[in-house]
Amino acid sequence: MAVLIGGRRARSMPAGRSLWSDARHRFFKNRAAVASLAVLVLVACFAAFGGLAAQWSNEDIDWAVLGDVATMGRPSLETGHWFGTDELGRDLFARVVQGTQISLMVGIVGALISVVVGTVYGAIAGYFGGRLDSVMMRIVDILMSVPYMFVLILLLVIFGRSVFMLFVGIGLISWLDMARIARGQTLTIKHREYVEAALAIGVGPFTIIRRHIIPNLLGVVIVYATLLVPNMIIYESFISFLGLGVQEPMTSWGALISDGASTMQYGTLWQIGFPLFFFTVTLFAFFFIGDGLRDALDPKDR
């Protein structure tokens, strides 16, 4: 996005530097953020291509290991179980790859829903203002004061546990914060000169929102979306930790951490170590990238 818009701006005024290329410059000067971006690319590659490198499938049980996982199921290069096996003798490498796919997908889908729904909702509430605004934001207030995790689990129990329901449930709650942020920004944007100019030449309200409000919200929205991804991953892992999330043979970081935690008294620490490593490293990376983007894009800190 940044590259695309930067390129278009650069053509129209070749001498100056656009807001976006400025922001990109600031972001790439932040070492922690750039390192985190590299880590995140590695994790994404692991999720996308790790399956090709795995010697075992995530569902097959290695019967040679099964009786004695604590010694035979250790991580080793000879058996092909690079991360060892879980307590059922399934290859942990393949399972971590699969868990990473699910967890990253939940995080990104949740953030995308929040970007689309939350931005549009907040922009409409903020732009029209008045009674519509207070009703719409009142609804957000009420939804935010509900312990969503319980409601989400209630939803999962009633409509059956599936990845799709998990997406729906997480999507339902993820947009609330974004709506508030987008509304706040819209309130300041809608009195700018370019919006008034558009109004003066008779542009309709929805066209103004689409062409003028939302593009100018993007900076803030991108920052909060990046910070939302780790939170979505935490929600999903929380539910899967309780055994209420994704179903076997599918798995996610939360389910893997839960499995590893229940067997760690037998000394099979790799079962909790590997999923925990990927979980914490990815979350760290997202938080640092979010911070870097905020420093780069948030106009308040300039």
Place this chain on the structure above:
Amino acid sequence: MVFYVIRRLLVAIPTILVLIVLSFLMMHYAPGGPWTSERAFPQAVIDALNAKYGLDEPLWKQVASYVWNIVAHFDFGPSLYYKDRSVSELIAQGFPVTLTYGFWSFVVAVLVGGSLGIAAAVWHNSWLDYLAVGISIGAQVLPNFVMAPILVLVFTLWLGWLPGGGWQGGALPYVVMPVIALSTSFMASIARITRSSMLEVLNAGFIRTARAKGLPMRRIVLRHALKPALLPVISYLGPAFVGMITGSVVIDIYFSTGGIGQYFVNSALNRDYFVIMGVTILTGALTVLFNLVVDILYAWIDPKIRY
């Protein structure tokens, strides 16, 4: 002020009622209703069960009696899984446990997080500041379901200092790890919020005046800076409460403490509808009430708030 409280109550009470009605309707329209299980019951059995629990009456009557029983008698209906027990009995049994460690977690998070944040701001850019910032960044990636296994690994399996689970009527060794696991991430957030708001307040004009008067630093911080710096923390208490009540589910499951979270998850796995709905409604109501208290507290402390 009285008017403000009344107006907030007028929003809070319908919110709770809507929560009750919505969760009942969700159960009603669930595919298969509450009696779905691995074994399919014959229709006669389902009819008999529906009649027993009053689910054969018209929908509005069911909803009305469900709401009325909760509001008037605190009766959330029967448990379908724990036979011969009502949901209210399960809640009465589990709730004191949740309340005990929840209360201590809250106290620890606010006191430790608050003092850490204040100290970090007062000694800005000292080793203490870096420690506080480090802790609060690290704790972001250590939610309760990650803290709990790590604590058990270190303090139970390696050091052998603390029991890995159980409750024993709330004896101290059994409370320590649940409280730490539950409070860590909130403590970190409170420390971060306190630090940044304290830094802002310490740069304000009235603090410079107090310094110019020659007041000792301790007095400036405690008498002048503390109250305005704590305002953002108060508005964080609502979300923190929601987070802790949610986190209690993990604590109950992982440490087998026997709080309401344990019943909640077991019921979710066994599709024990009345228990799930009861716990959801109870926690929802508690959250709404707690937010109400926080808002009133905020309006009372901050004279700038208009109501």
